[in-house]
């Protein structure tokens with residue numbers, strides 16, 4: 001059966017989905033760039049839809065992977081208005097295509113006032129109102145980036161723990177240096193999410209709205225906060241699907 005391959009190339013990981021002839025999405029890979037070559041494209045891919053916010057090096061990894069299969073690639077870019085969503089940036093092209101597509105995917109799913117929180121390499125927050133108007137957003141460092149920015153400038157704080165790959169915990173205090181760093185970074189993320197909710201309710205006066213969470217760091221949120229929203233790990237791919245369906 002003919003499929004379309006949809007690719008969300010982030011700054012850390014590549015997320016993919018397959019879309020069937022009826023336009024249904026099936027999530028496929030969520031891998032680091034270095035792992036991409038371990039996977040071969042399924043037969044019957046008729047076209048590839050790519051959204052990338054990544055560096056040239058990483059884009060080349062994706063292109064080389066696709067080249068082997070000789071597929072033509074449609075590269076989706078940010079627009080000023082499409083699928084009922086209006087970009088708030090004066091220079092609309094400057095808005096990351098992942099943020100744009102997440103809004104398109106969210107609004108397509110339900111046209112309602114929505115806050116989208118995507119916690120990957122960076123943490124982005126975007127607000128769209130019930131008319132699909134993007135009101136603006138935030139870009140903050142992701143949890144991994146916060147940790148490494150401290151380590152890079154103050155290497156002493158993590159000496160002897162370089163190989164540690166566990167994460168900090170929401171609502172917990174540290175009693176040694178690495179725990180203080182890990183818990184501090186996670187709780188900065190948690191605080192950002194609470195502030196996004198506070199701004200929605202006290203500054204924008206929203207009361208009937210959706211909070212959508214995506215990105216690799218969402219598991220770090222405490223359960224009470226996660227319950228305030230809905231996890232939508234494939235939002236960018238859902239936005240890509242809107243483009244792929246209309247072709």
Ligand SMILES: Nc1ncnc2c1ncn2[C@@H]1O[C@H](COP(=O)(O)OP(=O)(O)O)[C@@H](O)[C@H]1O
Nearest residue numbers: 010011012013119120121122144215216217219
């Ligand atoms: N189990 C996990 N718990 C917390 N964070 C994680 C987990 N797995 C991956 N991450 C973090 O998620 C990030 C990758 O998420 P992703 O949304 O794919 O990012 P991007 O779109 O920027 O490539 C990495 O920075 C990593 O630190």
Ligand SMILES: CC(C)(COP(=O)(O)O)[C@@H](O)C(=O)NCCC(=O)O
Nearest residue numbers: 010011053094095096120121122139
């Ligand atoms: C803000 C981002 C780096 C987030 O990337 P991610 O964490 O999803 O890999 C990306 O959306 C981007 O490069 N945006 C361009 C700048 C902007 O959106 O204003």
Ligand SMILES: [K+]
Nearest residue numbers: 118120122124
């Ligand atoms: K992000």
